[in-house]
Amino acid sequence: MIYVIDQRLKSQNIPVDKSEKVLTDIVTVLLHPKLQQELFIPQPVATHAVIKQLLQDISVSSIMKLDDYSMNKLWDLMTMIFKWQITIANNQNIFDITCRHLKGIATLMPTYFPKRFIEMVLKNIELLREKISDDDYKCLYNTMILWFSEYHTKISILLRLGLQNKDGTFNSSATMNLKISQNLGENIYKYDNKINPIEDYSNKSAAETNEINCLLFHIEKSYNKKTILHIQLPTEVERYYSRKPVKSNKDTRIEQIATNVKGNNVKSNDLSFIADIPKSPQEDLLKMLDDI
Incomplete structure:
Protein backbone atom coordinates (compact mmCIF):
# COMPACT_ATOMS: atom_id res chain seq x y z
CA MET A 1 0.00 0.00 0.00
CA ILE A 2 2.75 2.46 0.93
CA TYR A 3 4.74 1.65 -2.22
CA VAL A 4 1.70 2.32 -4.42
CA ILE A 5 0.76 5.58 -2.68
CA ASP A 6 4.36 6.84 -2.82
CA GLN A 7 4.54 6.02 -6.54
CA ARG A 8 1.32 7.91 -7.22
CA LEU A 9 2.40 10.93 -5.17
CA LYS A 10 5.56 11.18 -7.28
CA SER A 11 3.91 10.49 -10.64
CA GLN A 12 1.30 13.21 -10.01
CA ASN A 13 3.93 15.74 -8.90
CA ILE A 14 2.40 16.31 -5.47
CA PRO A 15 4.54 18.85 -3.51
CA VAL A 16 7.12 17.26 -1.21
CA ASP A 17 5.63 18.67 1.99
CA LYS A 18 2.19 17.24 1.20
CA SER A 19 3.66 13.90 0.11
CA GLU A 20 5.62 13.63 3.35
CA LYS A 21 2.53 14.45 5.38
CA VAL A 22 0.45 11.79 3.58
CA LEU A 23 3.08 9.09 4.11
CA THR A 24 3.78 10.12 7.71
CA ASP A 25 0.12 10.13 8.70
CA ILE A 26 -0.62 6.76 7.12
CA VAL A 27 2.48 4.94 8.35
CA THR A 28 2.05 6.37 11.86
CA VAL A 29 -1.37 4.72 12.08
CA LEU A 30 -0.32 1.56 10.24
CA LEU A 31 2.58 0.93 12.62
CA HIS A 32 0.94 2.28 15.76
CA PRO A 33 2.07 0.14 18.73
CA LYS A 34 -1.50 -0.59 19.86
CA LEU A 35 -2.56 -1.78 16.42
CA GLN A 36 0.58 -3.88 16.06
CA GLN A 37 0.02 -5.37 19.50
CA GLU A 38 -3.41 -6.57 18.38
CA LEU A 39 -2.05 -7.97 15.11
CA PHE A 40 0.58 -10.08 16.88
CA ILE A 41 -1.98 -11.83 19.10
CA PRO A 42 -2.61 -15.41 17.84
CA GLN A 43 -6.09 -15.36 16.31
CA PRO A 44 -8.20 -16.84 13.48
CA VAL A 45 -7.55 -15.45 10.01
CA ALA A 46 -9.57 -12.28 9.40
CA THR A 47 -11.98 -12.15 6.47
CA HIS A 48 -11.20 -10.25 3.28
CA ALA A 49 -13.84 -7.64 4.16
CA VAL A 50 -12.31 -6.96 7.59
CA ILE A 51 -8.78 -6.54 6.23
CA LYS A 52 -9.94 -4.35 3.36
CA GLN A 53 -11.90 -2.09 5.71
CA LEU A 54 -8.95 -1.80 8.09
CA LEU A 55 -6.56 -0.83 5.29
CA GLN A 56 -9.13 1.55 3.84
CA ASP A 57 -9.46 3.32 7.20
CA ILE A 58 -5.68 3.55 7.47
CA SER A 59 -5.23 4.79 3.90
CA VAL A 60 -7.54 7.78 4.46
CA SER A 61 -6.07 8.74 7.83
CA SER A 62 -4.34 11.70 6.19
CA ILE A 63 -5.25 14.62 3.93
CA MET A 64 -5.44 12.14 1.05
CA LYS A 65 -8.96 11.08 0.09
CA LEU A 66 -9.86 8.05 -2.00
CA ASP A 67 -13.09 7.47 -3.88
CA ASP A 68 -14.49 3.93 -4.01
CA TYR A 69 -13.05 3.28 -7.45
CA SER A 70 -9.52 4.23 -6.39
CA MET A 71 -9.77 2.25 -3.16
CA ASN A 72 -10.81 -0.87 -5.08
CA LYS A 73 -7.87 -0.43 -7.44
CA LEU A 74 -5.49 0.10 -4.51
CA TRP A 75 -6.84 -3.11 -2.96
CA ASP A 76 -6.27 -4.99 -6.25
CA LEU A 77 -2.66 -3.79 -6.40
CA MET A 78 -1.98 -4.67 -2.75
CA THR A 79 -3.47 -8.15 -2.92
CA MET A 80 -2.11 -9.17 -6.32
CA ILE A 81 1.46 -7.92 -5.87
CA PHE A 82 1.74 -9.55 -2.45
CA LYS A 83 0.12 -12.71 -3.80
CA TRP A 84 2.75 -12.73 -6.56
CA GLN A 85 5.52 -12.32 -3.97
CA ILE A 86 4.47 -15.24 -1.78
CA THR A 87 3.54 -17.44 -4.76
CA ILE A 88 7.05 -17.37 -6.25
CA ALA A 89 8.85 -17.19 -2.90
CA ASN A 90 10.05 -20.81 -3.19
CA ASN A 91 12.62 -21.23 -0.41
CA GLN A 92 12.47 -17.61 0.73
CA ASN A 93 10.86 -17.11 4.10
CA ILE A 94 7.75 -14.92 4.03
CA PHE A 95 9.04 -13.19 7.16
CA ASP A 96 11.95 -11.95 5.04
CA ILE A 97 9.48 -10.46 2.56
CA THR A 98 7.67 -8.59 5.33
CA CYS A 99 10.96 -7.31 6.76
CA ARG A 100 11.90 -5.97 3.33
CA HIS A 101 8.53 -4.23 3.16
CA LEU A 102 9.26 -2.45 6.43
CA LYS A 103 12.82 -1.54 5.48
CA GLY A 104 11.53 -0.30 2.13
CA ILE A 105 9.00 1.91 3.89
CA ALA A 106 11.78 3.35 6.06
CA THR A 107 13.60 4.60 2.96
CA LEU A 108 10.48 6.48 1.80
CA MET A 109 9.83 8.31 5.05
CA PRO A 110 11.05 11.85 5.84
CA THR A 111 13.99 12.21 8.22
CA TYR A 112 11.76 13.38 11.09
CA PHE A 113 9.64 10.19 11.07
CA PRO A 114 10.24 8.22 14.30
CA LYS A 115 12.13 5.14 13.07
CA ARG A 116 11.42 3.36 16.37
CA PHE A 117 7.98 2.44 15.00
CA ILE A 118 9.57 0.39 12.23
CA GLU A 119 12.32 -1.01 14.47
CA MET A 120 9.72 -2.19 16.98
CA VAL A 121 7.75 -4.12 14.36
CA LEU A 122 10.93 -5.68 12.95
CA LYS A 123 11.84 -6.83 16.46
CA ASN A 124 8.39 -8.37 16.97
CA ILE A 125 8.69 -10.23 13.66
CA GLU A 126 12.04 -11.70 14.70
CA LEU A 127 10.58 -12.83 18.05
CA LEU A 128 7.64 -14.45 16.27
CA ARG A 129 9.92 -16.14 13.75
CA GLU A 130 11.90 -17.76 16.58
CA LYS A 131 8.75 -19.19 18.18
CA ILE A 132 7.25 -20.78 15.07
CA SER A 133 8.08 -24.41 14.29
CA ASP A 134 8.55 -25.75 10.77
CA ASP A 135 5.07 -27.28 10.80
CA ASP A 136 3.56 -24.00 12.03
CA TYR A 137 5.34 -22.14 9.26
CA LYS A 138 4.01 -24.52 6.59
CA CYS A 139 0.52 -24.07 7.98
CA LEU A 140 0.94 -20.28 7.95
CA TYR A 141 2.22 -20.27 4.38
CA ASN A 142 -0.55 -22.54 3.07
CA THR A 143 -3.18 -20.44 4.87
CA MET A 144 -1.91 -17.30 3.16
CA ILE A 145 -1.89 -18.96 -0.26
CA LEU A 146 -5.48 -20.10 0.32
CA TRP A 147 -6.51 -16.61 1.53
CA PHE A 148 -5.33 -15.04 -1.74
CA SER A 149 -6.59 -17.85 -4.00
CA GLU A 150 -9.72 -15.98 -5.11
CA TYR A 151 -7.78 -13.01 -6.51
CA HIS A 152 -6.82 -13.20 -10.21
CA THR A 153 -6.75 -9.55 -11.31
CA LYS A 154 -4.35 -8.51 -14.07
CA ILE A 155 -1.97 -5.77 -12.88
CA SER A 156 -0.27 -3.54 -15.43
CA ILE A 157 3.11 -3.27 -13.68
CA LEU A 158 3.32 -7.06 -13.35
CA LEU A 159 2.43 -7.41 -17.03
CA ARG A 160 4.96 -4.75 -18.06
CA LEU A 161 7.75 -6.48 -16.12
CA GLY A 162 6.84 -9.86 -17.57
CA LEU A 163 5.89 -11.21 -14.14
CA GLN A 164 2.25 -11.95 -14.98
CA ASN A 165 0.57 -13.56 -17.98
CA LYS A 166 -2.47 -12.20 -19.79
CA ASP A 167 -4.63 -14.89 -18.18
CA GLY A 168 -3.70 -13.58 -14.70
CA THR A 169 -1.26 -16.38 -13.80
CA PHE A 170 2.30 -15.65 -12.70
CA ASN A 171 5.53 -16.51 -14.47
CA SER A 172 8.00 -18.72 -12.64
CA SER A 173 10.89 -17.09 -10.79
CA ALA A 174 13.33 -18.74 -13.21
CA THR A 175 12.21 -16.50 -16.08
CA MET A 176 12.37 -13.13 -14.33
CA ASN A 177 15.02 -10.58 -13.43
CA LEU A 178 17.32 -12.21 -10.86
CA LYS A 179 17.39 -9.07 -8.68
CA ILE A 180 13.60 -9.08 -8.45
CA SER A 181 13.37 -12.74 -7.50
CA GLN A 182 16.15 -12.48 -4.91
CA ASN A 183 14.75 -9.37 -3.24
CA LEU A 184 11.03 -10.06 -2.93
CA GLY A 185 9.47 -7.35 -0.81
CA GLU A 186 11.44 -4.48 -2.31
CA ASN A 187 9.58 -1.62 -3.96
CA ILE A 188 8.65 -3.15 -7.31
CA TYR A 189 8.14 0.28 -8.88
CA LYS A 190 11.88 0.92 -8.95
CA TYR A 191 12.14 -1.81 -11.60
CA ASP A 192 9.45 -0.20 -13.77
CA ASN A 193 10.98 1.88 -16.58
CA LYS A 194 7.69 3.15 -17.97
CA ILE A 195 8.05 6.89 -18.60
CA ASN A 196 4.45 7.86 -17.92
CA PRO A 197 2.85 5.56 -15.31
CA ILE A 198 -0.52 7.33 -15.49
CA GLU A 199 -2.69 5.54 -18.02
CA ASP A 200 -5.23 7.09 -20.36
CA TYR A 201 -8.39 5.57 -18.92
CA SER A 202 -10.48 6.42 -21.93
CA ASN A 203 -8.56 3.53 -23.52
CA LYS A 204 -10.25 0.25 -22.75
CA SER A 205 -7.07 -1.82 -22.87
CA ALA A 206 -5.43 0.47 -20.31
CA ALA A 207 -8.39 0.13 -17.95
CA GLU A 208 -8.23 -3.65 -18.24
CA THR A 209 -4.73 -3.63 -16.74
CA ASN A 210 -6.33 -2.36 -13.55
CA GLU A 211 -4.11 0.60 -12.65
CA ILE A 212 -5.50 3.24 -10.34
CA ASN A 213 -7.47 6.00 -11.99
CA CYS A 214 -6.17 8.98 -10.03
CA LEU A 215 -5.36 7.43 -6.69
CA LEU A 216 -5.08 10.85 -5.10
CA PHE A 217 -8.74 11.76 -5.48
CA HIS A 218 -8.39 14.81 -3.30
CA ILE A 219 -5.66 16.39 -1.25
CA GLU A 220 -6.84 19.34 0.75
CA LYS A 221 -5.59 22.67 -0.51
CA SER A 222 -3.51 24.95 1.64
CA TYR A 223 -4.87 28.45 1.99
CA ASN A 224 -2.13 31.04 2.25
CA LYS A 225 -4.41 33.99 1.69
CA LYS A 226 -5.29 35.65 4.99
CA THR A 227 -9.00 36.17 5.40
Whole structure:
Protein backbone atom coordinates (compact mmCIF):
# COMPACT_ATOMS: atom_id res chain seq x y z
CA MET A 1 0.00 0.00 0.00
CA ILE A 2 2.75 2.46 0.93
CA TYR A 3 4.74 1.65 -2.22
CA VAL A 4 1.70 2.32 -4.42
CA ILE A 5 0.76 5.58 -2.68
CA ASP A 6 4.36 6.84 -2.82
CA GLN A 7 4.54 6.02 -6.54
CA ARG A 8 1.32 7.91 -7.22
CA LEU A 9 2.40 10.93 -5.17
CA LYS A 10 5.56 11.18 -7.28
CA SER A 11 3.91 10.49 -10.64
CA GLN A 12 1.30 13.21 -10.01
CA ASN A 13 3.93 15.74 -8.90
CA ILE A 14 2.40 16.31 -5.47
CA PRO A 15 4.54 18.85 -3.51
CA VAL A 16 7.12 17.26 -1.21
CA ASP A 17 5.63 18.67 1.99
CA LYS A 18 2.19 17.24 1.20
CA SER A 19 3.66 13.90 0.11
CA GLU A 20 5.62 13.63 3.35
CA LYS A 21 2.53 14.45 5.38
CA VAL A 22 0.45 11.79 3.58
CA LEU A 23 3.08 9.09 4.11
CA THR A 24 3.78 10.12 7.71
CA ASP A 25 0.12 10.13 8.70
CA ILE A 26 -0.62 6.76 7.12
CA VAL A 27 2.48 4.94 8.35
CA THR A 28 2.05 6.37 11.86
CA VAL A 29 -1.37 4.72 12.08
CA LEU A 30 -0.32 1.56 10.24
CA LEU A 31 2.58 0.93 12.62
CA HIS A 32 0.94 2.28 15.76
CA PRO A 33 2.07 0.14 18.73
CA LYS A 34 -1.50 -0.59 19.86
CA LEU A 35 -2.56 -1.78 16.42
CA GLN A 36 0.58 -3.88 16.06
CA GLN A 37 0.02 -5.37 19.50
CA GLU A 38 -3.41 -6.57 18.38
CA LEU A 39 -2.05 -7.97 15.11
CA PHE A 40 0.58 -10.08 16.88
CA ILE A 41 -1.98 -11.83 19.10
CA PRO A 42 -2.61 -15.41 17.84
CA GLN A 43 -6.09 -15.36 16.31
CA PRO A 44 -8.20 -16.84 13.48
CA VAL A 45 -7.55 -15.45 10.01
CA ALA A 46 -9.57 -12.28 9.40
CA THR A 47 -11.98 -12.15 6.47
CA HIS A 48 -11.20 -10.25 3.28
CA ALA A 49 -13.84 -7.64 4.16
CA VAL A 50 -12.31 -6.96 7.59
CA ILE A 51 -8.78 -6.54 6.23
CA LYS A 52 -9.94 -4.35 3.36
CA GLN A 53 -11.90 -2.09 5.71
CA LEU A 54 -8.95 -1.80 8.09
CA LEU A 55 -6.56 -0.83 5.29
CA GLN A 56 -9.13 1.55 3.84
CA ASP A 57 -9.46 3.32 7.20
CA ILE A 58 -5.68 3.55 7.47
CA SER A 59 -5.23 4.79 3.90
CA VAL A 60 -7.54 7.78 4.46
CA SER A 61 -6.07 8.74 7.83
CA SER A 62 -4.34 11.70 6.19
CA ILE A 63 -5.25 14.62 3.93
CA MET A 64 -5.44 12.14 1.05
CA LYS A 65 -8.96 11.08 0.09
CA LEU A 66 -9.86 8.05 -2.00
CA ASP A 67 -13.09 7.47 -3.88
CA ASP A 68 -14.49 3.93 -4.01
CA TYR A 69 -13.05 3.28 -7.45
CA SER A 70 -9.52 4.23 -6.39
CA MET A 71 -9.77 2.25 -3.16
CA ASN A 72 -10.81 -0.87 -5.08
CA LYS A 73 -7.87 -0.43 -7.44
CA LEU A 74 -5.49 0.10 -4.51
CA TRP A 75 -6.84 -3.11 -2.96
CA ASP A 76 -6.27 -4.99 -6.25
CA LEU A 77 -2.66 -3.79 -6.40
CA MET A 78 -1.98 -4.67 -2.75
CA THR A 79 -3.47 -8.15 -2.92
CA MET A 80 -2.11 -9.17 -6.32
CA ILE A 81 1.46 -7.92 -5.87
CA PHE A 82 1.74 -9.55 -2.45
CA LYS A 83 0.12 -12.71 -3.80
CA TRP A 84 2.75 -12.73 -6.56
CA GLN A 85 5.52 -12.32 -3.97
CA ILE A 86 4.47 -15.24 -1.78
CA THR A 87 3.54 -17.44 -4.76
CA ILE A 88 7.05 -17.37 -6.25
CA ALA A 89 8.85 -17.19 -2.90
CA ASN A 90 10.05 -20.81 -3.19
CA ASN A 91 12.62 -21.23 -0.41
CA GLN A 92 12.47 -17.61 0.73
CA ASN A 93 10.86 -17.11 4.10
CA ILE A 94 7.75 -14.92 4.03
CA PHE A 95 9.04 -13.19 7.16
CA ASP A 96 11.95 -11.95 5.04
CA ILE A 97 9.48 -10.46 2.56
CA THR A 98 7.67 -8.59 5.33
CA CYS A 99 10.96 -7.31 6.76
CA ARG A 100 11.90 -5.97 3.33
CA HIS A 101 8.53 -4.23 3.16
CA LEU A 102 9.26 -2.45 6.43
CA LYS A 103 12.82 -1.54 5.48
CA GLY A 104 11.53 -0.30 2.13
CA ILE A 105 9.00 1.91 3.89
CA ALA A 106 11.78 3.35 6.06
CA THR A 107 13.60 4.60 2.96
CA LEU A 108 10.48 6.48 1.80
CA MET A 109 9.83 8.31 5.05
CA PRO A 110 11.05 11.85 5.84
CA THR A 111 13.99 12.21 8.22
CA TYR A 112 11.76 13.38 11.09
CA PHE A 113 9.64 10.19 11.07
CA PRO A 114 10.24 8.22 14.30
CA LYS A 115 12.13 5.14 13.07
CA ARG A 116 11.42 3.36 16.37
CA PHE A 117 7.98 2.44 15.00
CA ILE A 118 9.57 0.39 12.23
CA GLU A 119 12.32 -1.01 14.47
CA MET A 120 9.72 -2.19 16.98
CA VAL A 121 7.75 -4.12 14.36
CA LEU A 122 10.93 -5.68 12.95
CA LYS A 123 11.84 -6.83 16.46
CA ASN A 124 8.39 -8.37 16.97
CA ILE A 125 8.69 -10.23 13.66
CA GLU A 126 12.04 -11.70 14.70
CA LEU A 127 10.58 -12.83 18.05
CA LEU A 128 7.64 -14.45 16.27
CA ARG A 129 9.92 -16.14 13.75
CA GLU A 130 11.90 -17.76 16.58
CA LYS A 131 8.75 -19.19 18.18
CA ILE A 132 7.25 -20.78 15.07
CA SER A 133 8.08 -24.41 14.29
CA ASP A 134 8.55 -25.75 10.77
CA ASP A 135 5.07 -27.28 10.80
CA ASP A 136 3.56 -24.00 12.03
CA TYR A 137 5.34 -22.14 9.26
CA LYS A 138 4.01 -24.52 6.59
CA CYS A 139 0.52 -24.07 7.98
CA LEU A 140 0.94 -20.28 7.95
CA TYR A 141 2.22 -20.27 4.38
CA ASN A 142 -0.55 -22.54 3.07
CA THR A 143 -3.18 -20.44 4.87
CA MET A 144 -1.91 -17.30 3.16
CA ILE A 145 -1.89 -18.96 -0.26
CA LEU A 146 -5.48 -20.10 0.32
CA TRP A 147 -6.51 -16.61 1.53
CA PHE A 148 -5.33 -15.04 -1.74
CA SER A 149 -6.59 -17.85 -4.00
CA GLU A 150 -9.72 -15.98 -5.11
CA TYR A 151 -7.78 -13.01 -6.51
CA HIS A 152 -6.82 -13.20 -10.21
CA THR A 153 -6.75 -9.55 -11.31
CA LYS A 154 -4.35 -8.51 -14.07
CA ILE A 155 -1.97 -5.77 -12.88
CA SER A 156 -0.27 -3.54 -15.43
CA ILE A 157 3.11 -3.27 -13.68
CA LEU A 158 3.32 -7.06 -13.35
CA LEU A 159 2.43 -7.41 -17.03
CA ARG A 160 4.96 -4.75 -18.06
CA LEU A 161 7.75 -6.48 -16.12
CA GLY A 162 6.84 -9.86 -17.57
CA LEU A 163 5.89 -11.21 -14.14
CA GLN A 164 2.25 -11.95 -14.98
CA ASN A 165 0.57 -13.56 -17.98
CA LYS A 166 -2.47 -12.20 -19.79
CA ASP A 167 -4.63 -14.89 -18.18
CA GLY A 168 -3.70 -13.58 -14.70
CA THR A 169 -1.26 -16.38 -13.80
CA PHE A 170 2.30 -15.65 -12.70
CA ASN A 171 5.53 -16.51 -14.47
CA SER A 172 8.00 -18.72 -12.64
CA SER A 173 10.89 -17.09 -10.79
CA ALA A 174 13.33 -18.74 -13.21
CA THR A 175 12.21 -16.50 -16.08
CA MET A 176 12.37 -13.13 -14.33
CA ASN A 177 15.02 -10.58 -13.43
CA LEU A 178 17.32 -12.21 -10.86
CA LYS A 179 17.39 -9.07 -8.68
CA ILE A 180 13.60 -9.08 -8.45
CA SER A 181 13.37 -12.74 -7.50
CA GLN A 182 16.15 -12.48 -4.91
CA ASN A 183 14.75 -9.37 -3.24
CA LEU A 184 11.03 -10.06 -2.93
CA GLY A 185 9.47 -7.35 -0.81
CA GLU A 186 11.44 -4.48 -2.31
CA ASN A 187 9.58 -1.62 -3.96
CA ILE A 188 8.65 -3.15 -7.31
CA TYR A 189 8.14 0.28 -8.88
CA LYS A 190 11.88 0.92 -8.95
CA TYR A 191 12.14 -1.81 -11.60
CA ASP A 192 9.45 -0.20 -13.77
CA ASN A 193 10.98 1.88 -16.58
CA LYS A 194 7.69 3.15 -17.97
CA ILE A 195 8.05 6.89 -18.60
CA ASN A 196 4.45 7.86 -17.92
CA PRO A 197 2.85 5.56 -15.31
CA ILE A 198 -0.52 7.33 -15.49
CA GLU A 199 -2.69 5.54 -18.02
CA ASP A 200 -5.23 7.09 -20.36
CA TYR A 201 -8.39 5.57 -18.92
CA SER A 202 -10.48 6.42 -21.93
CA ASN A 203 -8.56 3.53 -23.52
CA LYS A 204 -10.25 0.25 -22.75
CA SER A 205 -7.07 -1.82 -22.87
CA ALA A 206 -5.43 0.47 -20.31
CA ALA A 207 -8.39 0.13 -17.95
CA GLU A 208 -8.23 -3.65 -18.24
CA THR A 209 -4.73 -3.63 -16.74
CA ASN A 210 -6.33 -2.36 -13.55
CA GLU A 211 -4.11 0.60 -12.65
CA ILE A 212 -5.50 3.24 -10.34
CA ASN A 213 -7.47 6.00 -11.99
CA CYS A 214 -6.17 8.98 -10.03
CA LEU A 215 -5.36 7.43 -6.69
CA LEU A 216 -5.08 10.85 -5.10
CA PHE A 217 -8.74 11.76 -5.48
CA HIS A 218 -8.39 14.81 -3.30
CA ILE A 219 -5.66 16.39 -1.25
CA GLU A 220 -6.84 19.34 0.75
CA LYS A 221 -5.59 22.67 -0.51
CA SER A 222 -3.51 24.95 1.64
CA TYR A 223 -4.87 28.45 1.99
CA ASN A 224 -2.13 31.04 2.25
CA LYS A 225 -4.41 33.99 1.69
CA LYS A 226 -5.29 35.65 4.99
CA THR A 227 -9.00 36.17 5.40
CA ILE A 228 -10.37 37.99 8.44
CA LEU A 229 -13.37 36.45 10.17
CA HIS A 230 -15.50 38.95 12.11
CA ILE A 231 -17.19 37.67 15.25
CA GLN A 232 -19.52 40.12 17.01
CA LEU A 233 -20.40 39.24 20.59
CA PRO A 234 -21.75 41.26 23.52
CA THR A 235 -18.74 42.40 25.55
CA GLU A 236 -18.13 44.71 28.46
CA VAL A 237 -15.69 47.54 27.73
CA GLU A 238 -14.88 49.92 30.59
CA ARG A 239 -18.20 49.16 32.32
CA TYR A 240 -20.19 50.09 29.22
CA TYR A 241 -22.13 47.42 27.35
CA SER A 242 -21.21 47.31 23.66
CA ARG A 243 -20.88 44.99 20.68
CA LYS A 244 -17.22 45.09 19.90
CA PRO A 245 -16.18 43.02 16.83
CA VAL A 246 -13.60 40.36 17.48
CA LYS A 247 -11.28 39.76 14.53
CA SER A 248 -9.70 36.41 13.78
CA ASN A 249 -8.01 34.68 10.85
CA LYS A 250 -10.40 32.47 8.90
CA ASP A 251 -8.29 29.36 9.51
CA THR A 252 -8.47 29.81 13.30
CA ARG A 253 -10.40 26.93 14.86
CA ILE A 254 -12.55 28.09 17.74
CA GLU A 255 -13.34 25.27 20.12
CA GLN A 256 -14.71 27.24 23.05
CA ILE A 257 -16.06 30.75 23.57
CA ALA A 258 -16.92 32.00 27.07
CA THR A 259 -18.71 35.34 27.55
CA ASN A 260 -20.42 37.29 30.30
CA VAL A 261 -23.64 39.20 29.62
CA LYS A 262 -24.10 42.20 31.91
CA GLY A 263 -26.60 45.04 31.89
CA ASN A 264 -28.59 47.33 34.16
CA ASN A 265 -31.61 45.03 34.34
CA VAL A 266 -29.92 41.81 33.34
CA LYS A 267 -28.60 39.39 35.89
CA SER A 268 -25.01 38.39 35.22
CA ASN A 269 -24.89 35.07 33.41
CA ASP A 270 -22.05 32.93 32.12
CA LEU A 271 -22.58 31.77 28.59
CA SER A 272 -20.33 29.20 26.90
CA PHE A 273 -20.18 27.73 23.45
CA ILE A 274 -18.33 24.45 22.79
CA ALA A 275 -17.99 23.50 19.15
CA ASP A 276 -18.83 19.96 18.09
CA ILE A 277 -15.83 19.44 15.82
CA PRO A 278 -15.85 16.19 13.84
CA LYS A 279 -12.78 14.03 14.34
CA SER A 280 -10.47 13.17 11.48
CA PRO A 281 -10.29 9.52 10.29
CA GLN A 282 -6.89 9.23 11.99
CA GLU A 283 -8.29 10.47 15.33
CA ASP A 284 -11.23 8.08 15.02
CA LEU A 285 -8.91 5.15 14.34
CA LEU A 286 -6.63 6.04 17.24
CA LYS A 287 -9.70 6.40 19.48
CA MET A 288 -10.74 2.92 18.39
CA LEU A 289 -7.32 1.60 19.31
CA ASP A 290 -7.55 3.27 22.73
CA ASP A 291 -10.85 1.49 23.33
CA ILE A 292 -9.47 -1.97 22.51
